[in-house]
Amino acid sequence: MTRIAYFSVAFLALASSFASAYDPSPLQDFCVAVNDSESAVFVNGKFCKDPKLVVAEDFFKHVDAGNTSNKLGSKVTQVSVNELFGLNTLGISLARIDFAAKGLNPPHIHPRGTEILIVIEGTLYVGFVTSNQNNGQNRLFTKVLNKGDVFVFPKGLVHFQLNVGYENAVAIAALSSQNAGVITIANAVFGSTPPISDQVLAKAFQVDKNTVDYLQKQFWYDNN
Numbered sequence: 001m002t003r004i005a006y007f008s009v010a011f012l013a014l015a016s017s018f019a020s021a022y023d024p025s026p027l028q029d030f031c032v033a034v035n036d037s038e039s040a041v042f043v044n045g046k047f048c049k050d051p052k053l054v055v056a057e058d059f060f061k062h063v064d065a066g067n068t069s070n071k072l073g074s075k076v077t078q079v080s081v082n083e084l085f086g087l088n089t090l091g092i093s094l095a096r097i098d099f100a101a102k103g104l105n106p107p108h109i110h111p112r113g114t115e116i117l118i119v120i121e122g123t124l125y126v127g128f129v130t131s132n133q134n135n136g137q138n139r140l141f142t143k144v145l146n147k148g149d150v151f152v153f154p155k156g157l158v159h160f161q162l163n164v165g166y167e168n169a170v171a172i173a174a175l176s177s178q179n180a181g182v183i184t185i186a187n188a189v190f191g192s193t194p195p196i197s198d199q200v201l202a203k204a205f206q207v208d209k210n211t212v213d214y215l216q217k218q219f220w221y222d223n224n
Helices: 003-020 185-190 198-205 209-216
Strands: 074-079 093-099 104-109 115-121 124-129 140-145 150-153 158-163 169-175
Touching: 074 104, 093 104, 093 158, 104 185, 124 150, 140 150, 185 209, 198 209
Parallel strands: none
Antiparallel strands: 074 093, 093 169, 104 158, 115 150, 115 169, 124 140, 124 158
16 A cells, blocks of 8 residues: 555545544433433433334424414414424424414524524515624624515524515425424523523523513513
């Protein structure tokens, strides 16, 4: 074997080891290790059904329009592995988002998935905010979407959708995880259990504690 050929083989072997030497992306918020296997679950949180017992219904689900009669005027109907067991290990899921006139799907993130959304009916103002990679700035990207328009929200970035029309709107979102998760910013910050210290939030948002206390007393509706 020539020196060049030997170097090429060695390089490919090293590259292969780097490609396979990583931790798999988690499909839940955390997975605490246990020694007792009888009280354990798989890392994706689901056991597999015996293939001989699988039926077509395991891959089927009907989704109705969501009830938008709430403070936000929107309803997200998720179809993740928790609702459709056939999605297990497939790495995808979707959601139907219904909006009343002027309804909002508030700023939120999906910690485990990128989202691609298509508008079925209505007009939506959508956007996402980047991380602070641009000289410490968080850039906002927005677009007004009409029927048939598609928009992508990168994994883990804060994003939102607002119905700017006077009629109902519907959108379908596909996600690159069987369990992408959702963290609604206002709910997580001001409605956590137990609550975050008002001293922490007052300093973080540069407001007085009375403002924080008022916000923490509100009912933070979850439209998911």
